[in-house]
Amino acid sequence: MSAARSLGPSAIHTRSAILDLIRSSGTVSRIELAEMSGLTATSITRFVKSLIEDRLVIETGFGDPTGGKRRSLLELNPTSRYAVGVSLDDARLNYVVVDLGGNVVGQLTSSGIGQSVPSAEIDRIADELEQLFRQLDIPRTDIVGVGVAGAGLDLGAGAERLSLTADEWESFAVRKALEARVGLPVVRDNDAACAALGQYWVGRIPATQDFATLYMSNGFGMGLMIGGSVNRGASSNVGEIGHMVVDINGPDCWCGSRGCLEILAAPRAIVSQAMQDSALAEELELSGDDGHLRHDFNAIASRAAEGEERCTALIEHSAHIVAAAVLSAVNLLDLDRIFLAGPGFADAGAIYARIIRERVSGFARARGVHGVTIELSDPGLDAAAVGAATLALQYVLTPHAYV
Numbered sequence: 001m002s003a004a005r006s007l008g009p010s011a012i013h014t015r016s017a018i019l020d021l022i023r024s025s026g027t028v029s030r031i032e033l034a035e036m037s038g039l040t041a042t043s044i045t046r047f048v049k050s051l052i053e054d055r056l057v058i059e060t061g062f063g064d065p066t067g068g069k070r071r072s073l074l075e076l077n078p079t080s081r082y083a084v085g086v087s088l089d090d091a092r093l094n095y096v097v098v099d100l101g102g103n104v105v106g107q108l109t110s111s112g113i114g115q116s117v118p119s120a121e122i123d124r125i126a127d128e129l130e131q132l133f134r135q136l137d138i139p140r141t142d143i144v145g146v147g148v149a150g151a152g153l154d155l156g157a158g159a160e161r162l163s164l165t166a167d168e169w170e171s172f173a174v175r176k177a178l179e180a181r182v183g184l185p186v187v188r189d190n191d192a193a194c195a196a197l198g199q200y201w202v203g204r205i206p207a208t209q210d211f212a213t214l215y216m217s218n219g220f221g222m223g224l225m226i227g228g229s230v231n232r233g234a235s236s237n238v239g240e241i242g243h244m245v246v247d248i249n250g251p252d253c254w255c256g257s258r259g260c261l262e263i264l265a266a267p268r269a270i271v272s273q274a275m276q277d278s279a280l281a282e283e284l285e286l287s288g289d290d291g292h293l294r295h296d297f298n299a300i301a302s303r304a305a306e307g308e309e310r311c312t313a314l315i316e317h318s319a320h321i322v323a324a325a326v327l328s329a330v331n332l333l334d335l336d337r338i339f340l341a342g343p344g345f346a347d348a349g350a351i352y353a354r355i356i357r358e359r360v361s362g363f364a365r366a367r368g369v370h371g372v373t374i375e376l377s378d379p380g381l382d383a384a385a386v387g388a389a390t391l392a393l394q395y396v397l398t399p400h401a402y403v
Contacts, residue, residue: 011047014039016398018047020228022057022074023101023398024206029071048074055080056100056397076100081397082143084132084184085198085389086125087191087382088113088150089217089343091294093125095132096382097143098389100397102202104382106136114291118172126181144396145185147388148174149194151217187395191215191384192239193230195341196223197394198387199377211337213377214241214326215384216344218293219262222329223387242266244325265321267297267344270314274300280310294343301347312351319352323359330372331365341377342384349376 021036022028028036034044051057058077078101087094090112097106110128113121133140175186189197192215199205199213207228215221220242224231232238242262243255250259263269274296275281275288284299286292304311326338340349340356357374364372377383 013399014043015047015050018044019051019056019076020207020398022051023076023201024204026204027060027073027075029073031071033074078103080142081393082138083389083392083396084129084143084146085194085385085387085392086129086146086148087194087385087388088148090114091343093128094382094385095128096385096389097132097136097138098386098393100393102198102386102390102393104386105138106132107382108132108135118174119177122174122177122181126178129182143184145187145392146178146182147194147391147395148178148186148188149191149384149388149391150188151191151219151221185392185396187391189230189388189391190221190223190239191217191342191387192221192223193232194223194385194387194391195377195383196225196339196387197230198383198390199339199341200225200228201390201393202386209337210335211339212239212329212333212335213339213341213383214322215342216266216340217342218268218344219266220322220325224333241325241329244328246321246324261321261325265318267293270300270318271296273314273317274311277310284311297344298347301344304348304351315348315351316355319355320359322352323356326356326374327360327363330360334366335372336370337373337375339375339377345376 018033018037021033025032030041030044030048033039033048034041037044048057052059055077057074059072060075061073062071078099081100082097082105085096085098092112093110095108096104099105108128108131129146133143174188178186192213195215196211196213199211205211205225210224210226212225213223215223222239222241224239243253243257243260245257245259246261246264247259251263252258253260253263268290271286271288271293274284274286280286281288284296284303286296286299288296300311300314304315329335330338338356340353345352353374353376360372360374361367
C-alpha cells in the first residue's frame, strides 16, 4: 500500500505541499522544510518518510557542516513517476513524456486535428499514446496520467470556455473518452494555462512567486499562476487577453466586441496585412486561407527574424499592439515576470520580447518599485504539451495546488 493512502485528506494535502516545497527548492534539508512550512520537525520527518517510501523523494548527500550533525539533503526522485502531455493544435499534435522533475524523456509529433471530429481524433490520440508507451522503457505503473492542452479546453466541470477554433472540443468529454481508451487518469486545460504551469514546474518556481505566461498560437491567451495554482476565475475565463480592447474604434471582432488584441495583432491579422502586398505574398507563397494560416504566419515570422524589412515591419506592428495589452495586464495585476510561449513566438519571439520589454520597462506604473522580467518560455514550442504533462503530475501528486 502507498504510504499516502494511510493518510487522511488533510494530511494528503500537507504531504503534497511538502513535495512541492522540495520541487521548488531543488535540494533542501528537513530543518529548512520545517522553517518554510511552519510544521514541527517531527511532522516533517513523518511526511518525508512517506515520500521516501513512495520513491518520490530521495536523500542525496549532506549539507555543509554547521558545528553539529550534518543535515541530510532531500530532492525529488525524477525517475519515480512520469506523465504524458498532449497539445492539440490545428497544425500538429505534440506528445511529450516528462519525469517528475519536468524533464522531457520522450516525444512524438503527428498531424494536427484540423477540422476533424473529436470522437475520431480521440481514437488516433489513444493509438499514438500506446505507440509512445511502447517506445519508452518505463513501467506503466509509474505513469501517473495524461494531460491534454488545447484552445478552449478547460478542466472545470461545467465551465464555459470561448474560442473561435475549438468549439467542438469544448463540449466533447475528452477526459471520459480518453480515460476509457488508455486506462490512465486524464485531465485537460487550455493551452495558455498549461504553458504557465509547465513553466512553474520545469523552472522550479516557488509557489510564493506569481507570474503570467502569454501564449500565442492562432490567437492569444494568458495563463496566471497565483500561489502555485492556475488562476481561473468565476467561469474559467481568466486570461482572455486576446479580447482585451486595445482600440475602441477598431474593427469588429468575432467575439462581438471591437478593436480586440486578437483581431488586430494575432497571426490571422498579420497574414491579412501581408496579403495586401501582392509582391510579398507571391514571394513568400502565401495563400491567405485559414487552412494554411500557420504556414503563412511562419513564413512571415521567419523572414522577419532574418531582417527582411517588410516582414519585420508587420511583426513589429503586431508586437507594439501586444506590448500595449501586456502593459495593461502588468499594471492591473502588478506582475513582475511574464513568459512568452507557444508556436506564435517560435521564429520572431525575440522581436516580440524586445518590444514588449521596452514598452513595459518604460511605462509600467510600478516601474519605480520593481522591474518586470519579459522572457521567452523555457519549454518553447512544447510549452503547452510540457505544461499538460505537469498538470497531470500536479493533479495526482500535489493535489493541494490543483483547484
